[in-house]
Amino acid sequence: MYVYDEYDQRIIEDRVKQFRDQTRRYLAGELSGEEFRPLRLQNGLYIQRYAPMLRIAVPYGLLGSHQLRKLAHIARHYDKGYAHISTRQNVQFNWPDLEDVPEILAELATVQMHAIQTSGNCIRNTTTDQFAGVAKDELIDPRPWCEIIRQWSTFHPEFAHLPRKFKIAVNGAVSDRAAIEVHDIGLEAVRNDAGELGFRVSVGGGLGRTPIVGSFINEFLPWQHLLTYLEAILRVYNRYGRRDNKFKARIKILVKALTPEVFAERVAAEWAHLKDGPTTLTEAEVARVSAFFVEPAYEALEDQDAALQALDAEHPGFARWRTRNVFAHKKPGYAAVTLSLKPTGTAPGDITDKQFDALADLADRYCFGEVRTSHNQNIILADIRQSDLFTLWGELRELGFATPNIGLLSDIICCPGGDFCSLANAKSIPIAEAIQRRFEDLDYLFDIGDIDLNISGCMNACGHHHVGHIGILGVDKKGEEFYQVSLGGSASRNASLGQILGPSFAQDVMPDVISKIIDVYVESREEDEPFIDTYRRIGIAPFKERVYAANH
Numbered sequence: 001m002y003v004y005d006e007y008d009q010r011i012i013e014d015r016v017k018q019f020r021d022q023t024r025r026y027l028a029g030e031l032s033g034e035e036f037r038p039l040r041l042q043n044g045l046y047i048q049r050y051a052p053m054l055r056i057a058v059p060y061g062l063l064g065s066h067q068l069r070k071l072a073h074i075a076r077h078y079d080k081g082y083a084h085i086s087t088r089q090n091v092q093f094n095w096p097d098l099e100d101v102p103e104i105l106a107e108l109a110t111v112q113m114h115a116i117q118t119s120g121n122c123i124r125n126t127t128t129d130q131f132a133g134v135a136k137d138e139l140i141d142p143r144p145w146c147e148i149i150r151q152w153s154t155f156h157p158e159f160a161h162l163p164r165k166f167k168i169a170v171n172g173a174v175s176d177r178a179a180i181e182v183h184d185i186g187l188e189a190v191r192n193d194a195g196e197l198g199f200r201v202s203v204g205g206g207l208g209r210t211p212i213v214g215s216f217i218n219e220f221l222p223w224q225h226l227l228t229y230l231e232a233i234l235r236v237y238n239r240y241g242r243r244d245n246k247f248k249a250r251i252k253i254l255v256k257a258l259t260p261e262v263f264a265e266r267v268a269a270e271w272a273h274l275k276d277g278p279t280t281l282t283e284a285e286v287a288r289v290s291a292f293f294v295e296p297a298y299e300a301l302e303d304q305d306a307a308l309q310a311l312d313a314e315h316p317g318f319a320r321w322r323t324r325n326v327f328a329h330k331k332p333g334y335a336a337v338t339l340s341l342k343p344t345g346t347a348p349g350d351i352t353d354k355q356f357d358a359l360a361d362l363a364d365r366y367c368f369g370e371v372r373t374s375h376n377q378n379i380i381l382a383d384i385r386q387s388d389l390f391t392l393w394g395e396l397r398e399l400g401f402a403t404p405n406i407g408l409l410s411d412i413i414c415c416p417g418g419d420f421c422s423l424a425n426a427k428s429i430p431i432a433e434a435i436q437r438r439f440e441d442l443d444y445l446f447d448i449g450d451i452d453l454n455i456s457g458c459m460n461a462c463g464h465h466h467v468g469h470i471g472i473l474g475v476d477k478k479g480e481e482f483y484q485v486s487l488g489g490s491a492s493r494n495a496s497l498g499q500i501l502g503p504s505f506a507q508d509v510m511p512d513v514i515s516k517i518i519d520v521y522v523e524s525r526e527e528d529e530p531f532i533d534t535y536r537r538i539g540i541a542p543f544k545e546r547v548y549a550a551n552h
Contacts, residue, residue, distance in 0.1 A: 001062045001370060002147050002292045004112045011155075012109045015116060019043045020102035027099065042122075044115025045101055049422045054093045054101060055118040056108065060128045060146040060170075061089035061373040065360040068371065070111045072356035078104050083356070085341060085349040087413060087464055088125050088167070089373040090118055094420050116154065121162045123153040123234075127169045129177040130338075130374035133293065134382045136330045140189045140197065142172035144290040145226070151289075152227050152279065159234050163241035164249035166234070167206070179375065181205050181214045181495035182467055184251045185233060190220060198222045203233060203263065204255030205495070207461035212252040213495045215260035217267065223286070225271075227279040232271035236263065296368040296383055301333020304386035311390050318393050320442060321404040326389065335386050339379040339401035340411065344436040346400075347429045348414040349377030358399050366392060377413055378406065407450045409518070410436045413464055417457030417474060418481070424457030426474025426481035431455055431510050438511035439518075448518060451531045452490070467491035469532050470517060471498040472510070483510055487517070487543055488535045499540050502548060516547045 004012070019039065026036040040046075044055040056071070063071075071091060075083050078100045084092040096104060108114055117124060126146045133141040149168060153159065159166070171178040172189045180186025186202035198220045205214025221229050237251045240258070255263045312319035327336040339359070342348050351359075359379065363371050366388055372380040379401070384392060396402035405411045412435065415421065417428025432455055439445055454468030465471035471486040483505050486498030505513050520543050525534045535543075 001064060002059065002289075009109070009112070012112075012114050012116075015043070015114065016102065016105045016109050019105060023098065023102050038120070041120040042116070043101075043105065044118035045098075046119060047422070048094065048420050049418070049424075050420065051095045052098050052101065053420065054096050054104060054115060055086065056091040056093070056113060056115050057118050057125050058090050058113075058373055059150050060126060060132070060143055061130055061375075062143065063371050063373065064111075065363040065369045065371075067111045067113055068356050068360035068363065070107060070113070072353040072360070074104055074107060075353040075356065082350050082352045084347070084416065085351065085373050085377045085379070087375045087377065087415075087462060088118075089127050089130075089375055090125055091373070092416075094416065119165075121164050121166075122160055123156070123162075123166045123168065125167075126150055126153070127167075127178060127183075127375055129171060129173055130372045130376075130378075130380045131177065131327060131336055131382065132172060132372075133295075134329050134331070134334075134336050135173050135175075135177075136328050137174040138172050138330065139174070139191065140172040141290075141293060142170040142178075142189065143293045144286065145172075145187070145189075145223075146170050147289050147292065148227070148281070148286070149230070152230075158231075159238065162234070162238060163243050164246060164251075166237075166251065168230075176491075176493040176495075179464075179467070179491035179495070181493075182207055182211075182464075182491055183214065185230065186214055187226075192220055196222065199226060201229065201233075203267075204252040204260065206250055206252040207464060207466045208250070209247055209459045209461075210250075210253060211461065211466040211497050212256060213497060214252075215255060217260055217264035224281050225275060226281060228274040228277055229267070229271055231279065232267045232274055235270050236266045240266070296370075298331050298334065298383070299385075301331075301385065301387075303332050304389075308386060308389065315390075317404070318390060320446065321393055321402055322389065323446075324404045324406045324408065325402070329383070331383075333386050335384050335389060336380060336382045337384050337389070337392065337396075338374070338406045339381065339396060340403040340405055341378050341401075342405060342411050342436070343400055343403045344410065344440060345433060347416070347419075348412050348432050351379070355399060355401070359401075362392070362395065376411065378411075404442065405445065407452075408445045409439050409448055409451045409453055409514075410445060411453075412436065413452070413454040413468070415456050415462035417455070417463075421457060421462075423460055424474060425459075425476040426457050426483065426507075428455045428457040428463060428472075428474060431472060431474075431483060431507065434507075434511050435514050438515060448522065449528075449530060453514075454489075464491065465489075466497050467495060468498060469535070470514065475504050477504065481507055483507065485513060485517075485547075487540055488532070490532055501540065502544055513547055517543050520546050 188200040201218040202214035418424040456463035456465040467489040489498030
């Protein structure tokens with residue numbers, strides 16, 4: 001992982017000092033709320049329903065064990081003993097006292113962490129595949145490119161006050177586990193006929209009030225020109241993006257208004273002034289950054305398939321866990337393991353201080369001292385010896401991390417919702433728990449197979465409901481909380497947006513609604529056909545007929 005140099009460290013420490021003084025002046029009445037607002041947002045601090053929320057940057061989801069222990073300390077001493085993993089792979093604290101936030105930032109600085117550009121109208125945390133660097137289907141490791149973008153975009157003076165927030169994702173594999181098509185900019189690593197590396201560039205994707213799947217405006221951008229081309233896109237957005245209406249200020253609105261073709265032409269015209277300029281990447285610069293992401297000291301191992309299958313036969317629980325939570329590794333004898341943060345009865349994505357500490361110990365003993373966060377709100381140990389899997393499974397069960405539900409209906413993506421967020425129209429967490437309790441039968445869950453169920457408490461779509469195979473959106477109906485259901489969304493390759501099923505539902509019937517949707521799928525699917533494929537084959541009508549006949 002990237003390690004700060006003395007300049008990085010000094011910049012972060014200076015920012016902490018600045019914010020400490022800004023907070024002091026605000027609390028002393030020397031700064032108004034309006035004056036303090038942009039200052040706190042630049043440091044990741046939101047004012048939520050009951051307390052401030054502090055969002056900590058986790059670049060491309062990579063954390064060291066020393067950083068996990070610091071997060072545990074902060075959760076214990078400055079919060080209520082837990083934190084939340086967000087869909088941008090960041091960490092959020094929901095209960096810090098405002099007076100303590102400068103001290104929290106100072107603590108983070110001691111382990112090379114910060115909260116800069118986790119909020120506000122700037123370039124946010126660049127995200128990627130949680131299996132970056134270990135996936136068998138990987139063309140390149142995207143993490144060095146994420147780090148190059150992070151270094152370029154952090155404190156970039158021209159892009160500190162964009163019309164609206166801005167999100168970039170990078171994918172380096174055949175499968176798109178980074179959801180690049182629903183980002184403001186999505187980058188996919190490709191090679192041309194000559195074998196040269198470049199990027200396929202998507203622009204104008206995003207969820208929220210106006211969900212749009214991005215458009216590919218450049219099929220092959222040579223890697224040397226990555227930053228100059230990104231700069232051209234941002235300049236066009238900065239120049240033409242709307243600033244009179246925040247609901248129409250995202251780049252997706254501009255791309256749609258101009259058309260992708262016209263937008264691409266304007267980017268090309270701007271790029272003509274930037275191409276081959278000072279930010280053109282060199283092999284030396286890419287090598288410098290890539291040196292922070294060298295492979296760990298893997299041992300020469302053989303695959304343990306026979307031994308693992310014998311353990312499967314003896315321990316059905318282990319077999320289930322291995323089926324859902326263990327991911328094939330590019331190195332023989334190793335595996336990547338996803339730790340579920342979705343046990344029933346826990347807010348999806350939440351992790352306690354004790355779990356942070358235990359996770360740090362696991363990382364040191366089993367995984368070269370590193371873990372990853374995913375935009376699915378889970379944790380990954382990416383480099384586990386297959387011979388350690390059974391022992392690890394036992395430890396994960398004790399810690400509450402071993403729920404064998406990755407990719408299943410109960411592996412719900414869920415925003416904090418009305419329990420915390422002042423923007424929410426409705427609660428999200430109770431809906432997630434009610435659905436999890438309805439589908440606690442693991443045999444049935446395994447039979448249903450892969451389903452993405454995403455829940456958002458409002459149109460800001462922090463729970464990515466638009467791209468859930470089943471999406472749930474909290475809505476306000478005359479002061480009461482109701483829930484709108486959509487079907488057919490997908491964030492993977494050839495992304496799609498869900499179609500609204502019909503009128504919204506009261507909270508107490510939501511488990512029944514989801515049950516009816518699943519019943520239609522089970523009755524209609526062809527052999528081994530996933531939910532999303534069945535939906536695309538039969539359409540929304542059979543689901544609509546069943547659900548509304550049952551509830552009206």
